Amino acid sequence: MQTRNNDKLQQEIDALQRPLIGRRFMSWLLFVLVLLGALVLPVTASVWPALFQPVEQQTAGLRKTPEQAQVLNTAYMRASPTALGLDAQWTPGPLSSAHQPFGLDCKSCHSKPFQPVQDRDCLACHRDIGNHVATKIAAMPALHETRCATCHRDHQGAEGLVSQNRRYIGSGCASCHGDLESKLPGTQVGNVKDFAKAHPQFRVQVAVSNTTLVRLRQGGAPLSQPNTLKFPHDLHLAKAGIAGPDGKTRLDCSSCHKPNASGVGFEPVKMARDCQSCHALAFEPALSQRQVPHGSVPEVLSTLREFYGYVNSSKVPLDTPPANGPVFTVRPGMPASAPASFVQGPGDARARAAAAATELFEKTSCVVCHVVSRVPGPGKAGTPGADLPQWKIAPVTPPHAWLPKASFDHASHKQTPCGDCHLAAKSSKSSDVLMPTIKECRDCHVGSEPVVGKVKSDCAMCHGYHMPDLHTAPAAAHMKSVKP
Ligand code: HEC
Ligand code: HEC
Ligand code: HEC
Ligand code: HEC
Ligand code: HEC
Ligand code: HEC
Ligand code: HEC
Ligand code: HEC
Ligand code: HEC
Ligand code: HEC
Incomplete structure (x- = not known):
């Protein structure tokens, strides 16, 4: 009886001392959890991303206020765009600071699981990044077969990519350019080792x-x-200045070259802004205010044709030149008496316009700055100047x-x-x-x-x-x- 009781007691003690769950079972459980959390879930997420779609899409059928959906959604997205961030456990190190904002979205760079990073993935964002040299210029395998990730190894810390670039520029450039002439026979690019000691003329x-x-x-x-x-810099930059409407004017570089918005370069020089104050496009000294537009040949001819037609029919009073000082008309510096007036010239309005146009294109204005040539007429159909002689302005080098x-x-x-x-x-x-x-x-x-x-x-x-x-x-x- 005693022993029996003792046996029973012993059994109870044993039962109490025995771990609740076997050690073997515990190990298995842990193994399965890790497997599930670190492999199955991330892999499922990458194979069937639909299962892990943002909440809004999954719950679209349920009745939920948009606000509720929004909160869930942003929380979910922030946690991780893939597999609730579980795949982040695999990261071999922190990404560069430029990439951290989307760093949890491993798939943005690792689109194919268990494969090296594809150039395609980088180019999806860095769309405009050019290669070093186009294949048709130099088909060197080292240039065209090197993966982005070979030079840019991410997961090396916030400053990783930047310091890699610096290191490469310190030695990588000269490894090719130090002796490019023998590496790439026939190249016109000279050898470069160092800017001070071995760098060709530009x-x-x-x-x-x-x-x-x-x-x-x-x-x-x-x-x-x-x-x-045509443009002589020296004449316009003369120390003593150059004749302008208000007498001698000293020009400097910034009179014509205005920095562009970034300050890197300059706005293009413009006739209207930079030249016309002196090189007025006036054509009729008896009516000295009037100018042709600085535009295409048909625009200029139309203005002249209309002008002489108008003054012919409506007897406009003519200006008398001011008593003192030169009248600033056509070519700057020219005596005021030089340009001819055509208002009372021979022939009809067309003939007067033609004579004025010839003077303007070939003697006083356009030809000062442009290469001007006569071309056979008639001019642009439907414009008033079509019946005048015609000219061509050689295109200006852009x-x-x-x-x-x-x-x-x-x-x-x-x-x-x-x-x-x-x-x-x-x-x-x-x-x-x-x-x-x-x-x-x-x-x-x-x-x-x-x-x-x-x-x-x-x-x-x-x-x-x-x-x-x-x-x-x-x-x-x-x-x-x-x-x-
Ligand atoms: C900005 C792009 C980018 C993102 C985002 C990114 N990686 Fe990487 N990862 C790389 C690059 C580049 C390599 C080097 C690959 C190579 O050499 O082929 C790499 C390599 C790896 C490697 C292999 C390690 C090695 O040394 O070969 C693992 C593992 C890895 N990444 C995991 C992750 C995980 C997990 C995430 C998400 C948390 C992630 N990566 C996000 C770019 C990225
Ligand atoms: C989801 C878009 C995205 C992907 C994919 C991506 N990048 Fe970037 N990367 C960025 C952004 C944004 C910046 C910061 C750009 C900036 O500052 O102009 C950046 C910056 C960089 C820089 C400059 C780093 C610095 O700090 O100066 C390098 C180099 C770079 N990426 C290489 C890569 C490579 C290689 C890959 C492929 C493995 C890749 N990127 C994939 C978006 C991306
Ligand atoms: C042979 C090495 C090499 C390869 C291959 C390479 N890069 Fe670069 N990359 C560099 C160096 C060096 C710099 C720093 C100099 C510079 O700014 O251009 C750089 C700079 C960058 C920058 C930052 C420059 C900027 O304008 O913001 C990005 C982004 C970049 N690389 C993306 C890529 C991508 C995408 C690929 C693949 C298509 C790639 N790189 C392939 C060497 C390389
Ligand atoms: C793998 C070899 C290689 C490396 C590394 C390399 N280059 Fe080049 N580079 C070339 C080749 C090839 C050309 C094109 C030669 C040609 O047009 O005949 C070129 C062209 C150039 C040109 C334009 C030359 C011109 O006038 O057309 C410049 C500038 C240049 N590289 C600078 C650099 C710099 C800076 C680095 C380092 C960041 C660098 N290169 C790294 C091979 C290389
Ligand atoms: C102070 C500025 C400066 C530095 C530093 C510099 N370069 Fe240049 N480099 C230039 C300029 C400007 C050109 C002319 C660019 C052009 O022709 O469009 C040039 C042209 C080149 C060319 C074309 C050569 C040719 O024969 O036409 C190569 C290649 C080149 N550089 C490589 C390098 C390398 C490699 C380094 C570093 C060792 C370097 N450069 C340092 C300003 C510089
Ligand atoms: C009255 C206007 C004017 C002034 C003042 C002027 N420029 Fe120019 N500049 C031009 C025009 C017009 C062009 C374009 C025609 C040409 O290529 O010469 C030009 C072109 C240039 C170019 C690029 C063309 C090339 O062949 O290299 C440079 C550089 C330049 N100017 C520098 C200067 C500097 C420096 C000064 C001051 C010392 C200056 N300019 C003053 C009107 C001006
Ligand atoms: C009178 C001296 C001087 C001359 C001449 C000069 N530089 Fe510079 N350059 C500088 C200084 C100073 C800096 C600023 C350095 C710094 O910020 O660390 C600079 C910076 C630069 C930079 C860096 C870009 C930047 O925005 O900071 C480049 C590129 C450059 N110079 C190219 C050239 C070239 C090409 C020439 C010849 C055509 C030239 N420089 C002539 C003094 C000069
Ligand atoms: C340190 C040398 C340096 C100085 C100082 C300098 N330039 Fe330049 N300039 C250059 C170089 C180099 C270029 C070629 C840039 C390019 O087109 O690649 C250039 C280009 C130009 C151009 C033609 C390209 C364009 O953007 O129209 C003009 C005009 C010009 N410079 C005017 C000026 C004026 C005006 C100043 C004084 C405010 C000036 N530069 C000061 C070196 C210089
Ligand atoms: C401040 C007044 C002034 C400005 C602004 C000016 N010029 Fe002139 N330009 C003159 C004068 C005055 C002459 C005549 C000089 C002479 O013949 O001695 C002249 C002459 C010329 C000549 C003829 C040179 C020759 O050798 O026959 C050309 C071409 C010219 N300018 C082009 C331009 C262009 C293009 C601009 C604008 C980018 C311009 N000028 C801006 C005053 C100016
Ligand atoms: C004082 C010099 C000057 C005179 C005079 C002048 N131009 Fe120009 N012209 C320019 C300059 C500078 C440009 C380029 C910048 C611009 O468009 O303002 C230009 C551009 C043009 C263009 C555009 C050409 C192209 O290829 O883009 C036409 C067309 C033109 N001029 C017609 C005329 C005609 C017609 C006359 C005579 C009525 C005339 N110009 C007189 C300086 C002059």
Whole structure:
């Protein structure tokens, strides 16, 4: 009896001392939970994303106020766009700061599970990033077969990508460019090792026609760019000034070159804003206020045809020239008596308009700045000037980048006088190329070794790796760059 009781007691004690659940069972449970949380759920989420759609889509059928849905939704989205953030457990390290805002959405870069990052995923956001060189220019495997992720390894901390770029620019550029001439036989790109010691003279891009750009190396004879717009810088920048409507006027660079919004470059020079105050497009000295518009040939001819038709029929009183001072009419500096009046000229209104047009196009105005040629008529149908003689203004060379393969910001050089880099004040022809050479840059910029009083400059200061201009954004849409 005693032993029996003891046995029973012992059994109870044993039962109490035995763990509630077997150790084996515990291990299995933990294993399954981890498997579920760290593998099955994330994998399910990536294979059947529909199961983890934002709450709003799943609950669209249920009656819920939009506010309720919204709160649930944003909470859910913030937690994780994929699998409630469970896949974040796999991250090998923090992403770069630029990528952290969407860092929980692993799929934005890892679109294929268990595979290396695809360039496609990066390009989905970095759509406009160009390659270093277009394949048709140089088909080097090292350039075209290297994955984005080979150079940009993420998960190396907030500053990771930036410091990788810096490291690459410190040594990666010269590994190719130090001896490119032998790596890529026939290339026109010179070897580069360091800006101060081994960097070729620049190749300046000039327009040889209105549709074709070529790049010409500096260092030999001065470069020129054919230009149908006539403009002598020297004459206009004369220290003593130049004749203007209010007497001698001193012009400086900023009279015509206004910084653009970013300050990197300049607004294009405009006739109406920068020239017309002196080069008035007046055509009839007896009515000296009147000017033709600075526009197309039909616009100019129509204005003249209408003007002489009108004064012919309505007997407008003529101006008497002011008693003192020159009347500022056509070509600045010209004596006031020089231009002829056509109001009382021979013939009918058409003949007077034709004579005035010939004077304007060929002698006093357009021809001063443009290459003007006579063309057989009649003019543009339906315009009043169609029955007058006709002219053609040679198209003006459009503005374009001069050194497209490097960056240059005028705003960060505004302490330096313009004339240190551009010899404009000595230039008498618009065909002179006024771009600085490497010598001017080296006055201040040295290479990667610091020099007291100079600006230490590695490749990254002036160049990037990705060169979008080769691929997406040519200088001017209709201009093509060709090899000389
Ligand atoms: C901005 C893009 C980006 C995002 C977002 C991203 N990764 Fe990565 N991940 C990379 C890159 C780049 C690599 C290097 C891949 C390579 O070399 O093929 C990488 C590598 C990895 C590797 C392999 C580690 C190695 O050294 O090869 C794992 C694991 C990984 N990522 C997990 C994650 C997880 C988990 C997330 C979400 C929390 C995530 N990643 C989000 C870009 C990203
Ligand atoms: C979901 C969009 C997105 C994806 C996908 C993405 N990026 Fe980015 N990345 C960004 C944004 C946004 C920035 C910050 C851009 C900025 O500041 O101009 C950035 C910045 C960068 C930078 C500059 C880092 C810095 O701080 O200077 C590099 C390099 C970069 N990404 C490379 C990659 C690579 C390589 C991949 C593919 C593995 C990738 N990115 C995928 C959006 C994305
Ligand atoms: C894998 C080799 C390689 C690396 C690395 C490399 N480049 Fe290049 N680079 C080239 C090739 C090839 C060309 C095109 C040559 C041609 O047009 O004939 C080129 C062209 C250029 C040009 C334009 C030259 C011109 O006038 O048309 C510049 C500027 C340039 N690279 C700068 C750099 C910088 C800066 C780095 C480092 C961030 C760098 N490169 C890294 C191979 C490389
Ligand atoms: C009266 C107006 C005017 C003034 C003042 C003027 N420019 Fe110009 N500039 C022009 C015009 C018009 C062009 C375009 C025609 C051409 O290519 O010469 C031009 C073009 C240029 C160009 C690019 C063309 C090339 O061939 O390189 C540079 C650089 C330049 N000017 C610098 C200067 C500097 C520096 C000053 C002051 C010392 C100056 N300019 C003063 C009107 C002016
Ligand atoms: C402040 C007045 C003034 C402004 C502004 C001005 N010019 Fe002139 N320009 C003159 C004068 C005066 C002459 C005549 C100088 C002479 O013949 O000695 C002249 C002459 C010229 C000539 C003829 C040069 C020659 O060798 O025959 C051209 C071309 C010319 N200007 C173009 C322009 C252009 C283009 C602009 C605007 C970007 C411009 N000018 C702005 C005053 C000006
Ligand atoms: C003082 C110099 C000057 C005179 C005089 C002048 N122009 Fe111009 N013209 C310019 C300049 C500078 C440009 C380019 C900038 C602009 O459009 O304002 C230009 C541009 C043009 C263009 C556009 C050409 C193109 O390819 O884009 C036409 C057309 C034109 N001028 C017609 C005329 C006609 C017609 C006359 C005579 C009635 C005339 N111009 C007189 C300086 C002048
Ligand atoms: C440190 C040298 C330097 C100084 C100083 C400088 N420039 Fe330039 N400038 C350049 C270079 C380099 C370019 C070529 C940029 C390009 O197109 O790639 C240029 C281009 C230009 C152009 C033609 C491109 C455009 O945007 O129209 C004009 C005009 C010009 N500069 C005017 C000026 C004026 C005006 C000043 C003084 C306020 C000035 N520059 C000061 C170096 C300089
Ligand atoms: C009178 C001295 C001087 C000359 C000449 C000069 N630079 Fe600079 N440059 C500077 C200084 C100073 C800085 C600013 C450095 C800094 O911020 O660390 C600078 C900055 C730059 C930068 C960095 C861009 C930026 O926005 O800060 C580039 C690119 C550059 N220069 C290119 C050139 C080129 C190309 C030339 C020749 C055409 C040139 N520089 C001539 C003094 C000069
Ligand atoms: C101070 C600014 C500056 C620095 C620093 C600089 N470059 Fe340049 N580089 C330029 C300019 C400006 C050009 C002319 C761009 C053009 O032709 O459009 C140029 C042209 C080039 C070219 C074309 C050469 C050719 O034969 O036409 C290559 C390649 C190049 N640089 C590579 C480099 C490399 C690699 C480094 C670093 C070791 C470097 N550069 C440092 C400003 C700089
Ligand atoms: C051979 C190495 C290399 C490869 C391959 C490469 N890059 Fe870069 N990338 C660089 C370097 C060096 C820089 C820093 C210089 C610069 O700003 O251009 C950079 C800068 C960037 C930047 C920041 C520059 C900016 O304009 O904001 C982005 C974004 C970028 N790379 C995306 C990509 C993408 C996407 C790919 C794949 C299609 C890629 N890179 C392939 C070397 C590389």
